[in-house]
Amino acid sequence: MTENTSTNKINSYQKEKNREEMRKQIITFALMIFFTMIAFFAVAMGISSMFVIPLILILAIVQVGFQFYYFMHMKDKGHEFPALLIFGGIWVTFLVGVTFVTIIWW
Amino acid sequence: MSNAATQKRAFSAVLWDYLTTVDHKKVGILYLMGGGFFFLLGGLEALIIRIQLIKPENDFITAGLYNEMITMHGTTMIFLAATPLLFGLMNYIMPLQIGARDVAFPFLNALGFWLFFSGGILLNCSWFLGGAPDAGWTAYAPLSIQSPGHGTDFYVMGLQLSGAGTLMSGINFLVTIVAMRAPGMTYMRMPLFTWTTFVTSVLTLFAFPALTVGLFLLMFDRMFGSAFFDVALGGNSVIWQHLFWIFGHPEVYILILPVFGVFSEVLPTFSKKRLFGYSAMVFATFLIAFLGFMVWAHHMFTVGLGPVANSIFAVATMAIAVPTGIKIFNWLFTMWGGSIVINSAMLWALAFIPSFTIGGMTGVMLGSNVADYQYHDSYFVVAHFHYVIVGGVVFGLFAACHYWWPKMFGRILHEGMGKLAFWTFFIGFHLTFFIQHFLGLMGMPRRYWVFLENQGLDTGNLISTIGAFFMTIGTIVFLINIVYTAVKGEKAPADPWDARTLEWTIPSPPPFYNFKQMPLVRGLDPLWIEKTEGNGKMTPAEPLDEIHMPNGSILPLIMTAGFFIASFGFIYQTDHKAWLIALYAGMAIAIGCMVIRSLKDDLGFHISKEELEREAD
Ligand code: HEM
Numbered sequence: 001m002t003e004n005t006s007t008n009k010i011n012s013y014q015k016e017k018n019r020e021e022m023r024k025q026i027i028t029f030a031l032m033i034f035f036t037m038i039a040f041f042a043v044a045m046g047i048s049s050m051f052v053i054p055l056i057l058i059l060a061i062v063q064v065g066f067q068f069y070y071f072m073h074m075k076d077k078g079h080e081f082p083a084l085l086i087f088g089g090i091w092v093t094f095l096v097g098v099t100f101v102t103i104i105w106w
Numbered sequence: 107m108s109n110a111a112t113q114k115r116a117f118s119a120v121l122w123d124y125l126t127t128v129d130h131k132k133v134g135i136l137y138l139m140g141g142g143f144f145f146l147l148g149g150l151e152a153l154i155i156r157i158q159l160i161k162p163e164n165d166f167i168t169a170g171l172y173n174e175m176i177t178m179h180g181t182t183m184i185f186l187a188a189t190p191l192l193f194g195l196m197n198y199i200m201p202l203q204i205g206a207r208d209v210a211f212p213f214l215n216a217l218g219f220w221l222f223f224s225g226g227i228l229l230n231c232s233w234f235l236g237g238a239p240d241a242g243w244t245a246y247a248p249l250s251i252q253s254p255g256h257g258t259d260f261y262v263m264g265l266q267l268s269g270a271g272t273l274m275s276g277i278n279f280l281v282t283i284v285a286m287r288a289p290g291m292t293y294m295r296m297p298l299f300t301w302t303t304f305v306t307s308v309l310t311l312f313a314f315p316a317l318t319v320g321l322f323l324l325m326f327d328r329m330f331g332s333a334f335f336d337v338a339l340g341g342n343s344v345i346w347q348h349l350f351w352i353f354g355h356p357e358v359y360i361l362i363l364p365v366f367g368v369f370s371e372v373l374p375t376f377s378k379k380r381l382f383g384y385s386a387m388v389f390a391t392f393l394i395a396f397l398g399f400m401v402w403a404h405h406m407f408t409v410g411l412g413p414v415a416n417s418i419f420a421v422a423t424m425a426i427a428v429p430t431g432i433k434i435f436n437w438l439f440t441m442w443g444g445s446i447v448i449n450s451a452m453l454w455a456l457a458f459i460p461s462f463t464i465g466g467m468t469g470v471m472l473g474s475n476v477a478d479y480q481y482h483d484s485y486f487v488v489a490h491f492h493y494v495i496v497g498g499v500v501f502g503l504f505a506a507c508h509y510w511w512p513k514m515f516g517r518i519l520h521e522g523m524g525k526l527a528f529w530t531f532f533i534g535f536h537l538t539f540f541i542q543h544f545l546g547l548m549g550m551p552r553r554y555w556v557f558l559e560n561q562g563l564d565t566g567n568l569i570s571t572i573g574a575f576f577m578t579i580g581t582i583v584f585l586i587n588i589v590y591t592a593v594k595g596e597k598a599p600a601d602p603w604d605a606r607t608l609e610w611t612i613p614s615p616p617p618f619y620n621f622k623q624m625p626l627v628r629g630l631d632p633l634w635i636e637k638t639e640g641n642g643k644m645t646p647a648e649p650l651d652e653i654h655m656p657n658g659s660i661l662p663l664i665m666t667a668g669f670f671i672a673s674f675g676f677i678y679q680t681d682h683k684a685w686l687i688a689l690y691a692g693m694a695i696a697i698g699c700m701v702i703r704s705l706k707d708d709l710g711f712h713i714s715k716e717e718l719e720r721e722a723d
């Protein structure tokens with residue numbers, strides 16, 4: 001590739017951004033391991049399942065969020081439509097679930 | 107003699123071309139031909155139903171055959187005629203409107219068509235193999251699990267195949283619109299037909315899986331001894347109704363939204379005005395889609411869901427009338443003060459507005475859960491959905507044909523015949539269905555083989571049948587028009603209507619690569635902007651360069667054949683286990699094709715710059 005000053009500048013800007021991105025990825029990765037550990041310990045310590053099950057579910061939802069937003073880049077620009085579709089899908093599934101539970105099986 | 111020989115060779119070459127094509131335009135035409143064929147078939151079934159009901163206690167056909175007729179009419183019209191015809195249009199037009207050279211996944215596109223078509227053929231094979239499905243197009247359990255013979259099995263497998271095809275195409279359109287727009291074509295510059303294609307595809311993506319799940323459960327109940335819907339064994343038959351309508355209501359919007367898009371193209375073009383309230387139109391489309399998922403139980407008001415559930419769904423249902431009303435008013439304001447040209451396309455569009463509004467109004471009446479206890483399963487419902495589906499979807503398809511025919515086939519449909527077809531069909535439509543509102547209110551139930559004398563139903567039914575014949579004549583005139591146009595129709599220029607959007611900037615019919623150079627889009631209605639502010643031509647967004655195109659492939663057809671054979675295996679293995687061979691062999695063919703497709707690299711080909719330069723504009 002031909003080197004000139006302006007691409008150099010862009011490169012250093014890009015490098016800075018990459019470093020930033022890497023830091024975020026590592027932090028989220030560490031957090032996710034941490035959450036997983038909490039989940040494991042919560043079960044291992046034999047705390048009442050009334051508390052453990054909701055806790056694990058919440059941790060799971062947060063992890064899914066991390067997965068989508070950080071690792072799969074949904075936080076970045078240009079991902080509005082995937083986000084719309086994912087949330088649309090969640091909404092439809094939720095509605096179906098609620099209706100089935102309330103008016104068929106209850 | 108040698109001439110005949112070359113012609114014959116040319117024919118087989120064309121046939122091979124279409125069997126292997128992955129070009130979105132050819133796939134679109136295949137969809138239109140397939141959908142058109144099933145439309146005629148469904149029309150024939152409708153005519154037979156109406157002849158049976160021409161007079162009290164008629165016995166033109168037997169009760170059993172009548173049940174098969176109404177089931178196949180509904181199933182054919184919704185799944186095999188209306189949906190594919192719309193998907194054909196979207197396939198052909200949408201990529202042209204956003205300045206793309208093909209859809210995102212051309213191979214998948216061809217596969218989608220073949221799956222739809224083989225599903226339709228499979229379903230209709232049942233006529234010759236012991237009787238068609240007869241449990242209604244809604245196939246409610248427990249009727250559908252008890253229906254004897256293989257009819258309903260054909261329903262399950264046929265719809266499973268064609269549904270898979272439709273789902274694929276929906277995903278394909280989504281990716282195409284998100285990823286393949288020409289430079290400058292921002293979301294809020296997309297033509298309304300592209301927008302409605304997008305939202306329709308979202309609906310397809312979310313709605314069809316519910317049908318797939320429902321059909322799977324039904325398939326296992328019928329063929330493998332499970333009891334999901336069998337109350338005696340602890341199942342629950344109402345779940346089928348829920349699954350069917352979770353799919354079914356969005357499906358009716360899958361049908362109507364694309365034609366909303368068609369009218370939003372036709373009305374501005376022939377009023378010489380930009381669409382009134384563009385952003386409100388986009389917003390209303392999304393709102394309809396959103397609400398469309400929260401209303402399915404309005405088909406089940408009389409099931410006994412309880413007053414709370416019924417009321418919630420009733421309110422949600424009536425809310426849909428609001429965005430629909432926004433659209434109606436925007437179309438009226440688009441025409442307001444415009445210089446209106448009335449031709450065939452415009453006639454269909456003008457007739458749509460009042461006809462569809464009547465259908466929407468009866469919809470709101472039905473949406474009132476208390477009143478629905480009276481209307482439900484009567485001819486009033488039949489009148490309602492034919493007003494929205496024929497007065498909406500079919501009128502829209504005719505308008506779209508007249509509007510885009512020149513683009514697709516390079517010739518303009520004959521205006522005189524177009525108008526004749528319009529008037530006969532339009533009059534026939536209102537004759538057939540308007541009176542059905544009153545038949546329903548007088549207590550005539552739907553799906554009954556005969557009605558009795560002297561109950562005030564005789565005249566109404568006679569009028570209704572006469573109307574059906576008028577619609578038949580209209581359709582036949584339209585067919586003659588197609589043949590006439592193909593033989594000696596007027597050749598179409600690139601832009602016969604002085605229109606506004608990108609598809610009119612390229613020749614009619616377009617070259618197989620669509621756009622020699624990507625156009626630069628400077629705003630909504632890009633061609634119109636260039637006409638008023640530029641030199642009437644699109645500015646290219648790139649220098650003339652090689653174009654990369656996908657290769658054709660016969661694999662989609664073979665893969666589909668595999669699934670088709672496997673379906674027969676599924677259906678008949680209940681009679682004799684030897685049919686399992688067909689099941690496994692078919693699946694092996696299909697999976698083999700998938701493996702070949704995955705392992706063999708197909709990088710497509712390039713059209714060289716010189717070749718492009720040689721082609722005249
Ligand atoms: C304002 C909009 C609409 C409302 C409020 C509405 C409401 C309803 C309701 C409540 C029913 C159930 C009636 C019953 O079975 O007792 C119904 C049936 C039906 N509607 Fe609509 N509708 C609307 C628009 C549409 C559109 C746009 C279409 C199609 C393009 C459509 C197609 C159908 C079909 C096919 C049925 C009958 C299904 C069957 O039982 O076989 N509707 N509608």
Ligand SMILES: [Cu+2]
Nearest residue numbers: 355402404405
């Ligand atoms: Cu509905």
